[in-house]
Amino acid sequence: MKKTILTGLRPTGNLHLGHLFGAGHNYIKLQNDYDFYLEIADVQALTDNFNNPDKIRKNVIEITIDLLSIGLDPTKVNFFIQSKIPEISELTVYYSNLVTVARLERNPTVKAEISQKKELFGNDGESITYGFLGYPVSQAADITAFNGEVVPVGEDQLPLLEQCREIVRKFNFIYGETLKEPQAILSETKRVKGLDGNDKMGKSLGNAIFLNDDDETIKKKIMGAITDPAKIKKDDKANPDICMVYYYHNLINKKENTKNICNECKKGARGCVQCKKELIEAINTFLTPIREKRKYYENNPEIVKKILDTGTKKAKEKAEEQMKKIKSAMKINY
Ligand code: TRP
Numbered sequence: 001m002k003k004t005i006l007t008g009l010r011p012t013g014n015l016h017l018g019h020l021f022g023a024g025h026n027y028i029k030l031q032n033d034y035d036f037y038l039e040i041a042d043v044q045a046l047t048d049n050f051n052n053p054d055k056i057r058k059n060v061i062e063i064t065i066d067l068l069s070i071g072l073d074p075t076k077v078n079f080f081i082q083s084k085i086p087e088i089s090e091l092t093v094y095y096s097n098l099v100t101v102a103r104l105e106r107n108p109t110v111k112a113e114i115s116q117k118k119e120l121f122g123n124d125g126e127s128i129t130y131g132f133l134g135y136p137v138s139q140a141a142d143i144t145a146f147n148g149e150v151v152p153v154g155e156d157q158l159p160l161l162e163q164c165r166e167i168v169r170k171f172n173f174i175y176g177e178t179l180k181e182p183q184a185i186l187s188e189t190k191r192v193k194g195l196d197g198n199d200k201m202g203k204s205l206g207n208a209i210f211l212n213d214d215d216e217t218i219k220k221k222i223m224g225a226i227t228d229p230a231k232i233k234k235d236d237k238a239n240p241d242i243c244m245v246y247y248y249h250n251l252i253n254k255k256e257n258t259k260n261i262c263n264e265c266k267k268g269a270r271g272c273v274q275c276k277k278e279l280i281e282a283i284n285t286f287l288t289p290i291r292e293k294r295k296y297y298e299n300n301p302e303i304v305k306k307i308l309d310t311g312t313k314k315a316k317e318k319a320e321e322q323m324k325k326i327k328s329a330m331k332i333n334y
Pocket of ligand 1: 007009010152153157
């Protein structure tokens, strides 16, 4: 019997290179060995986008297309839409009795997000909503509604997983051994840096290369990327270790090219403009198969819909079965 993987993504925007190297490659590897449920977490996305439903609606499809384009196989991965599984919302209500408000307020992921969203939640988080504060409870429901045993996530999600494990332990202690404690698997790849040299590539940081960026956008972004500020003339020697152009060559260009670029840069034998042009070409080559698949799905929206419908149906069956066990343990199986 294969173990169950449950993971989720908020449909708030298109995927970028950070997602691909941080999570996508990991999913592609794992899809062969697990019973894989991939949640498009629209309910969670609404917790801090409740005032922008059009954005979430659009991105449910966009993110599904992105995930299919990078090589996730819909015959191996069950793609499903969170809001189509009401069991998750129901479970969230039951679990909310097992978590204190103080514990949620101490959750480092939640705390960090509140301070990033001043516009929505106020300077000191004084306008935080009940729904946002409680989303870790809903995420515990996401995982346990499918008896998720393995959860591939980035480091920033670990406090949410720990909160889920606490809920599971409390549930099992009070209502009897019912739920499995999920384990996180961290992606092997480190974080991908942003175009501005920031340690993290992020949509909200405005420093991302998106998988659906077109040639023109890639060109603009790379031409503006940060290089060694000490290199002024074309034949100045430079330090590739502090250059974002070299960083991305290293990430996606062929090993032999990258080695050569590094040597030439150190010797002052290559100009930044040439180096950027080569990077633009390398990125376009890298993105070509992804773009081709994207085009296919964009031209065949009924196939995307079918993939979501099929995955959601399977997810619903699994959640219904799990819900029976949970309700019976809680003595609400009337
Ligand atoms: N919180 C995750 C994020 O912001 C998305 C998510 C929703 C998730 N449900 C999940 C991740 C369940 C892992 C497991 O990226």
